[in-house]
Amino acid sequence: MSRGLRxxxxxxxxxxxxxxxxxxxxxxxxxxxxxxVERQVPPFALPAALxxxxxxxxxxLASGKPHLLNIxxxxxxxxxxxxxxxxxxQRRGVTVDGIAIRDTPDALTxxxxxxGDPYQRIGSDRQSxxxxxxxxxxxxxxxxxxxxGVIRRQYIGALxxxxxxxxxxxxxxxx
Amino acid sequence: xxxxxxxxxxxxxxGLAAYQFVLMVLALRSDIAVTRPMRGVAVIQGVLTLxxxxxxxxxxxxxxxxxxxxxxxxxxxxxxxxxxxxxxGNHEGSMLMWxxxxxxxGAFVALFSRRTGERTLTAALGSQAVxxxxxxxxxxxxxxxxxxxxxxxxxxxxxxPLLQDPGLAFHPPTLYLGYVGLSVAFSFxxxxxxxxxxxSRLARAMRPWVLGAWILLTLGIxxxxxxxxxxxxxxxxxxxxxxxxxxxxxxxxxxxxxHSINVLAARGALKAWTMMLAVxxxxxxxxxxxxxxxxxxxxxxxxxxxxxxxxxxxVLLAIYVGAAFVLFAVRGASLKEGTPFELVSRESGLVVNxxxxxVVLGIVFLGTLYPLFIEALSGEKxxxxxxxxxxxxxxxxxxxxIMVGIGxxxxxxxxxxxxxxxxxxxALIGVSALVxxxxxxxxxxxxxxxxxxxxxxxxxxxxxxxxxxxxxRAPLATWGMVxxxxxxxxxxxxxxxxxxxxxxxxAIAKPGEILTVGPWQVQLESVTPTAGKNxxxxxxxxxxxxxxGAFTLKPETRYYSDPPTETNxxxxxxxxxxxxxxxxxxxxxxxxxxxxxxxxxFVTLIWAGGALIAIGGALALLGRLLxxxxxxxxxxxxxxxx
Amino acid sequence: xxxxxxxxxxxxxxxxRIWVPAFAGLTILLGSPALADSNLPPAYWxxxxxxxxxxxxxxxALMEQLxxxxxxxxxxxDSDAELAGDMRDLVRRxxxxxxxxxxxxxxxxxxxxxWISYRPTDxxxxxxxxxxxxxxxxxGAWLIRGRIKLKxxx
Numbered sequence: 001m002s003r004g005l006r007x008x009x010x011x012x013x014x015x016x017x018x019x020x021x022x023x024x025x026x027x028x029x030x031x032x033x034x035x036x037v038e039r040q041v042p043p044f045a046l047p048a049a050l051x052x053x054x055x056x057x058x059x060x061l062a063s064g065k066p067h068l069l070n071i072x073x074x075x076x077x078x079x080x081x082x083x084x085x086x087x088x089x090q091r092r093g094v095t096v097d098g099i100a101i102r103d104t105p106d107a108l109t110x111x112x113x114x115x116g117d118p119y120q121r122i123g124s125d126r127q128s129x130x131x132x133x134x135x136x137x138x139x140x141x142x143x144x145x146x147x148x149g150v151i152r153r154q155y156i157g158a159l160x161x162x163x164x165x166x167x168x169x170x171x172x173x174x175x
Numbered sequence: 176x177x178x179x180x181x182x183x184x185x186x187x188x189x190g191l192a193a194y195q196f197v198l199m200v201l202a203l204r205s206d207i208a209v210t211r212p213m214r215g216v217a218v219i220q221g222v223l224t225l226x227x228x229x230x231x232x233x234x235x236x237x238x239x240x241x242x243x244x245x246x247x248x249x250x251x252x253x254x255x256x257x258x259x260x261x262x263x264g265n266h267e268g269s270m271l272m273w274x275x276x277x278x279x280x281g282a283f284v285a286l287f288s289r290r291t292g293e294r295t296l297t298a299a300l301g302s303q304a305v306x307x308x309x310x311x312x313x314x315x316x317x318x319x320x321x322x323x324x325x326x327x328x329x330x331x332x333x334x335x336p337l338l339q340d341p342g343l344a345f346h347p348p349t350l351y352l353g354y355v356g357l358s359v360a361f362s363f364x365x366x367x368x369x370x371x372x373x374x375s376r377l378a379r380a381m382r383p384w385v386l387g388a389w390i391l392l393t394l395g396i397x398x399x400x401x402x403x404x405x406x407x408x409x410x411x412x413x414x415x416x417x418x419x420x421x422x423x424x425x426x427x428x429x430x431x432x433x434h435s436i437n438v439l440a441a442r443g444a445l446k447a448w449t450m451m452l453a454v455x456x457x458x459x460x461x462x463x464x465x466x467x468x469x470x471x472x473x474x475x476x477x478x479x480x481x482x483x484x485x486x487x488x489x490v491l492l493a494i495y496v497g498a499a500f501v502l503f504a505v506r507g508a509s510l511k512e513g514t515p516f517e518l519v520s521r522e523s524g525l526v527v528n529x530x531x532x533x534v535v536l537g538i539v540f541l542g543t544l545y546p547l548f549i550e551a552l553s554g555e556k557x558x559x560x561x562x563x564x565x566x567x568x569x570x571x572x573x574x575x576x577i578m579v580g581i582g583x584x585x586x587x588x589x590x591x592x593x594x595x596x597x598x599x600x601x602a603l604i605g606v607s608a609l610v611x612x613x614x615x616x617x618x619x620x621x622x623x624x625x626x627x628x629x630x631x632x633x634x635x636x637x638x639x640x641x642x643x644x645x646x647x648r649a650p651l652a653t654w655g656m657v658x659x660x661x662x663x664x665x666x667x668x669x670x671x672x673x674x675x676x677x678x679x680x681x682a683i684a685k686p687g688e689i690l691t692v693g694p695w696q697v698q699l700e701s702v703t704p705t706a707g708k709n710x711x712x713x714x715x716x717x718x719x720x721x722x723x724g725a726f727t728l729k730p731e732t733r734y735y736s737d738p739p740t741e742t743n744x745x746x747x748x749x750x751x752x753x754x755x756x757x758x759x760x761x762x763x764x765x766x767x768x769x770x771x772x773x774x775x776x777f778v779t780l781i782w783a784g785g786a787l788i789a790i791g792g793a794l795a796l797l798g799r800l801l802x803x804x805x806x807x808x809x810x811x812x813x814x815x816x817x
Numbered sequence: 818x819x820x821x822x823x824x825x826x827x828x829x830x831x832x833x834r835i836w837v838p839a840f841a842g843l844t845i846l847l848g849s850p851a852l853a854d855s856n857l858p859p860a861y862w863x864x865x866x867x868x869x870x871x872x873x874x875x876x877x878a879l880m881e882q883l884x885x886x887x888x889x890x891x892x893x894x895d896s897d898a899e900l901a902g903d904m905r906d907l908v909r910r911x912x913x914x915x916x917x918x919x920x921x922x923x924x925x926x927x928x929x930x931x932w933i934s935y936r937p938t939d940x941x942x943x944x945x946x947x948x949x950x951x952x953x954x955x956x957g958a959w960l961i962r963g964r965i966k967l968k969x970x971x
Contacts, residue, residue, distance in 0.1 A: 005960070006504040009451070013500055016462075017493050019544065022551045023471040024482050024489065030473070032556070032886050035930045075855050102855035102899065127860045128903035135928035137886035138900070409895045416890060445964075475890040515966040523965045530957040537953045545946055555942055560892070560935025562882050567950050679877075681866045760864065769864045 031156045034135030034143075041069075041149045042133045046123025049100040049108055056097055056123030062149025066171045068094055069143040070119070071131060073101045074111035076139040078158040083115030085159045090118035092164075094171060098122040101131055101139055146174040178242050178321040181230030185271075185321075188223040188278060189311035191216050192304040199301020202294060203369060210293045214285040217300045220307070221282025228275040231320055235262040241327035244268060244320050248333035260344035261333060266468065266484065267320035269347055273464075274310040276355040277303065284359060284384070289803075291363075291380040292372050299359075299366030306358055309491040317487055336709055336735050342402035350395035354425060354460035356388025360432060361457035364450045365499055368506045373446045378439035381453070383799050385436055389429045390792040396422050397785030408743030408758045410679070410773045412781060415564040418476035420543045421463030427536040428456035431529045438525050441587055445522075446510040448529070451503060458496040459536075465492055471547065517589040524582035531575045538567050569622050576629045576667060579660050580636030597639055605632025612675075619675045626671030633664035651798025659791025666784025672777035680772040683763060693774030694721040695755060697728075702759065702768050710735045715759035715768060717746070730759045754778050855899055862909035863902030869913070876909045879918040882936045883908070883925065892935060 036042070045057035061067050070086060072079040090096050098119040100108055108122070125131055134143065134151075144153040144167065152174055155163065195216050202209045234242045235258050238251045248268070249261045262268045281303040288296055314320065363381045367373045399422065404412045413419060432452040438445045466472055469485025516522040542559045549555055580601060584594045608631035612624045637660035641649055680692035689698045700716040712733040718725050728746035735742070748755045753776035760769030867873040880894035887898035893905055904925075911921050925933050937943035 003504070003508065006447075006507040009500045010497070010504060013493075013496055016544075017489065017497075019548050019551055020465070020469075020471065020489055023547050024469060024485050027482065028471065028473070028550075030889060032929055032932055035926075035928055073855060102857045104856045107856050126857055127906060128900055129907065131900075132904065132907060132925075132928065137929065411895070414891075473889045475888070512963070515964055517966055526961055526964055530954075530961060533957060534950060534953040538949055541949050542946065549942055553942065555931075557931040557937060557940075557942060558884050558933070558935050559937055559946065560882075560884065562936035563946065566936075571950065679866075681864055683865060761859075763858050771864075 032137045033156065034137075034141075034151075034154050036135040037151050037154055039151060041145060041151055044123075044130045044133060046099065046125055046130060049098075049103060049122040049124035050105050050112075053119065054121045056099060056121045058149065060097065060121060061145045062147070064147050065095065066147055066152075066174055067145045068096045068167070068171075069134075069145050070096055070098045071101060071134070071136050071139055071141045071143075072098055073103050073139050074107040075103070076101075079140045080111070080115045081160070082140055082158040083112075083118070085161055085164065086118035087116040088161075088164060089167060092168065094167070095120055099125050099130055101125050101128055144170055144174070177230050177233050177237075177239070178323065181227040181234075182319070182321040184223045184227040184230065185311065185315060188220045188227065189308065189315060191220040191223065192278075192308040192311060195220065195301050195304035196308065199298055199304070202297040202301075208293070210297050213297050213300050217285035217304065218282045220304065221278040221280075221285075224275045224278035224307075228271055231268060231271055232259055232262050234321075235259055235268075238331065239327075240329065240331055241323055241325070243322045243324040246324055246328055246331045246333075248331070250331040250333055252330075253333075253339065256341075257339045257344060261338070263347050264338055264344070266481070267314070267318045269351070270310065270314055270318055271320050272348065272351055273355055274307055274314060276351055277307045277310065277358055280356060280359050280384075281307065281362075284362075288380055290376060292370070292376070294370045295363075295366045295372045295377065297366070298369040299362045302362040302365040302369075303358065306362065306495060309494065313487050313491070318484070335738070340406070342398070342406065346395065346399055346402065349391055349398065350422060353388050353390075353392030353395050353429075354463065356384065356391060357425060357429060357457040357460050359384040360388070360429075360453040361499065364453035365502060368450060368499075368502050371506065371509050373439075373450060373510055375440050375443040378436045378449065382433075382436050382440060383796055385429060385433050385453075385456075386792055386796045386799070389426070389433055390789050390796065392422070392426045392429060393785060393789040393792065396426060397782050397789065400785070401782045405745060405747055408745045408771075410677075410756055410758075410771075410775070412673075412778075413561075414475075415539075415542070415561045416474050416476060417472040417543050418467050418474045420539050421466045424536060424539055424543075425456055425459040425463060427532055427539065428452060428459050431532040431536070432456050434525045434532075435529055438522050442513075442522060444513050444516070445526070447503075447507055447512065450507075450510070452529075454496070454499040454503065458492070458499070461488070461492045461496065465489060466543075472543070519585065519590045519594070521582060521585040521587050521590070524578065524585050528575065528578050528582060531571060531578065535568055535571050535575070538571070539564065542567075565622075570625075572667075573622075573625055573629045576633050576663060579663060580633050580639075583637075583640045583656055583660065598636060601632045601635035601639070604635045605629060607631070616675060623671040623675035626667055626674070630664045630668035630671060633667065634661065637661040637664055651801065652795045653798075655791045655793070655795025655798055657791070658794055659788045662784045662787025662789075662791055664784070665780050665787055666782075669777055669780025669782075669784055673775055673781065676776045677778070678774050680770075682770055683767045684770050685765070685767045690770065690772060692755075692772040693753075693776070695719050695772075695774055696721065697755075697757070697770075697772055699768065699770060700727075702762070705731070707733075712744070713759065713762070713768075715757075715770070717757055717770075719748070719755060719757075728755070728757050730757045732759055732761070749779060752776055859899065859902045860906035862906040862913075864905075865909075867909050867913055872912050873909075875918050876905075876912045879908055879912070879921060880905055882922065882934060884933050884935050886929070886933070 041058050041061050043058045046055050048055035061069065068089065070082070072082065086096050096118045098121070100122055103124065123130065140158050142155040142159055143151050146152050153170060159167070195213060198209045198213050198216070201207050202213070234245055235249055236255070238245060238249055238258060240246045244265060244267055248265045249258055253261065263272045281300055284303065285300055291299070360381055363377060363384070367377050400412045404410070432449065435445050435449040435452050439449045465485060465488040468480070468488060469482060470480025471485065516526065542563055545559050546557055549557055581594070581598065584597055605628045609624065609628035612619055612627050637657055640653055641657055678693045680690050682690050684690060684699045686699050686701050689696050697717050697719045700718050702713050702715045705712050705714045710733045712731040714729050714731045717728045717730070719728055720726070726748065728748055730746035731744040733742045733744055743758050746757045753774060756773040756775060758771040760771065762768050867876060877894065881892045883893045883904065885891050885893050885896035885898055885901045887900050888896045893901040908921055912918065922934060926938065931938050931940060937946050
């Protein structure tokens with residue numbers, strides 16, 4: 001067996017070790033991001049999740065000004081902490097729309113009473129259909145949608161106060 | 176006191192391992208005869224480590240809560256057997272088990288190796304000691320199993336009922352014995368590369384060790400597959416999950432090694448390949464243990480994940496495998512390969528066999544790690560799962576199975592008889608089986624169809640080595656080969672039957688409803704709440720019959736409170752021609768229950784085949800070892816087998 | 818960033834950091850933790866088979882190729898997660914409506930990327946995977962070329 005051939009295992013080992021070391025240093029991010037970013041919101045029409053608040057459809061998101069689209073649910077524990085942040089954003093003039101995943105009006109009402117209600121509209125997605133169509137893989141997530149209905153950015157997980165300046169800046173940029 | 180004894184024994188053992196390394200260097204650089212002391216020290220090291228492990232078992236058996244590990248993983252209310260099994264059901268304990276097996280294997284090599292050259296044996300024992308040294312360092316520095324807890328708490332945290340299962344208790348030891356058993360082959364290879372004595376004598380010395388490790392790996396994988404099948408309620412037996420692949424890869428390498436060793440033993444050929452395979456087999460064990468403990472790959476089977484532990488294992492992997500590969504590159508020049516083999520000969524058959532096994536190993540390795548490498552290089556996330564592996568490994572396995580029928584019939588050096596004449600009948604049987612599947616089940620997918628054909632052919636072909644001679648006079652090793660190869664055919668038919676004829680019935684049923692699955696009528700009679708010691712459950716009563724003779728099955732969904740978990744306890748009934756597998760799920764608003772039913776014809780053949788493969792290996796091992804025992808008393812055996 | 822997920826089986830997810838010390842050892846998760854689930858029952862076709870056997874077979878084959886977003890170590894066919902159930906419902910509905918499995922798979926890949934397909938696609942990034950067997954066979958054959966005497970050589 002020639003010298004060159006006998007060196008191949010060492011070379012392969014070095015590749016293997018670098019790959020494994022890289023993964024140890026930079027652990028995997030288990031979030032699965034949506035591929036719908038920079039694409040048009042897919043057409044959908046969701047009924048109202050609560051009496052007294054309109055439902056949500058794709059056309060509402062292409063209304064001429066940017067929107068925050070918040071995917072949430074009353075049974076989602078981290079979503080509770082988001083309420084204050086979204087309310088703050090709403091106070092600063094951001095339009096927040098919501099899609100409630102697998103939720104009931106009663107539970108939703110109680111949730112909003114507890115955590116604040118920043119939503120202009122809430123659509124009821126009882127079977128995750130629209131959630132899947134948007135490429136969202138869990139709750140909570142927030143999408144930044146521009147004036148023409150194009151998704152510009154996805155936040156996975158609950159928003160917290162430190163996200164506020166970033167969100168506001170983005171909404172300014174896409175205005 | 177017990178824990179401190181264990182810790183002290185471990186330190187001493189580590190010291191002796193270091194001493195063995197020094198002895199090895201002495202032996203290689205000068206001509207000092209160190210074999211006697213080396214053997215002695217290896218045995219003492221093994222005894223000390225066994226003592227340490229025994230101390231750990233003792234503190235677990237006594238539920239000594241002043242030992243941190245016992246507190247974290249045990250509880251005085253556990254049944255005794257699980258208290259003891261809890262010793263290795265955690266990271267530190269299983270690492271101690273790993274190093275114990277390493278040390279004991281070294282001790283056995285020291286005690287029983289009579290056929291290896293002295294220098295090579297010394298080098299092999301030294302190598303084994305160096306392997307152990309890294310793990311001693313890991314344990315003593317970063318994962319002390321004997322760490323104390325002050326003050327000792329009244330009782331332990333570890334009452335997780337999911338870990339109190341016989342399958343889960345015995346799965347690790349069997350697999351570890353297999354993984355770590357391959358270290359002996361690695362050490363022999365390293366030793367022989369250091370001394371340059373790579374020859375058939377080495378192969379004969381290594382063979383029992385490789386066989387032993389391979390048998391245990393086969394059993395471990397087969398048992399693991401069956402346990403996952405009945406315990407997880409999904410009806411499947413292999414998912415190509417990274418942790419499953421981590422156990423398959425050493426097995427594939429060990430199978431190739433086993434066959435390559437036979438060529439080296441019989442012809443003194445394939446030196447470089449055999450040494451490389453011996454190194455690769457244990458390297459795969461190390462890669463496997465790294466993958467499983469570091470948490471870098473997503474898996475349902477994930478262990479307690481800790482990237483820090485992963486780093487240590489990665490460093491050990493780099494040192495051991497890197498050193499072995501460098502040694503191979505440097506010393507490989509001295510491994511002169513002989514004349515090429517005749518095209519139709521057993522050697523060639525084995526070379527092709529090893530080629531195919533290596534390709535399968537390469538595919539499994541690539542598929543498991545590819546997502547990681549692609550993400551490192553391009554940031555893209557893609558997935559590689561069962562559809563990929565099944566599509567690629569399946570056809571290759573069939574090709575291998577065909578070779579398995581031919582190889583054993585070939586003679587060494589050159590096959591002059593018309594061997595393919597002998598294979599006419601098996602080939603005919605295979606083709607008939609294929610035709611029967613076309614006639615009886617035209618809609619079958621191509622892979623299971625071919626699986627049936629090849630399995631039928633192999634069932635006939637594997638017996639051929641015993642035909643035409645007195646089977647009772649045939650050596651045990653031949654019987655072992657026949658049984659193992661027959662086992663492959665059996666497992667293959669089980670897999671084909673499962674893929675082709677499994678029927679599933681998924682439904683939401685109210686009590687009183689009857690569902691059909693395969694030939695069975697299954698009626699949901701009732702679902703009643705039940706409770707056990709630390710769980711509550713919804714137990715469904717199902718009445719099943721296919722004509723006459725009804726019986727009851729009681730699958731459950733169990734809810735444990737500490738920690739809150741939910742499990743499916745499937746109810747399975749086994750018949751000669753298949754298994755009825757039932758799972759009950761949740762209730763819906765209208766009082767109907769989710770039911771999942773399978774009728775799996777001949778699925779048990781899969782694990783029966785696996786068991787046969789292991790049994791064949793055991794017969795072959797016995798066949799190799801018995802003469803050694805008799806040789807002490809009968810000189811003519813010594814003449815024949817020495 | 819925390820996120821909630823219904824009955825995940827992957828202990829590596831951040832949701833599980835609190836459970837890992839409690840398990841403290843061999844945490845082979847055989848069961849799904851009874852965490853917060855939604856308020857609604859599973860979708861209609863999540864746990865029911867399509868009446869047409871060949872459509873159901875197509876649906877089953879597709880479901881075994883799709884990776885569960887929540888559990889991540891299982892296909893949606895095996896996963897207990899609610900989102901997996903909703904996806905099974907989506908797959909069955911569409912197949913019943915006549916859509917081809919490959920179209921449904923492409924649609925999902927458009928949403929989640931190739932990650933969601935357990936069967937690697939035909940994108941360039943996956944070519945090495947599909948070419949591997951042939952490449953390995955050829956490489957292996959080349960490596961052993963000196964070992965076997967072919968008729969008429971040398």
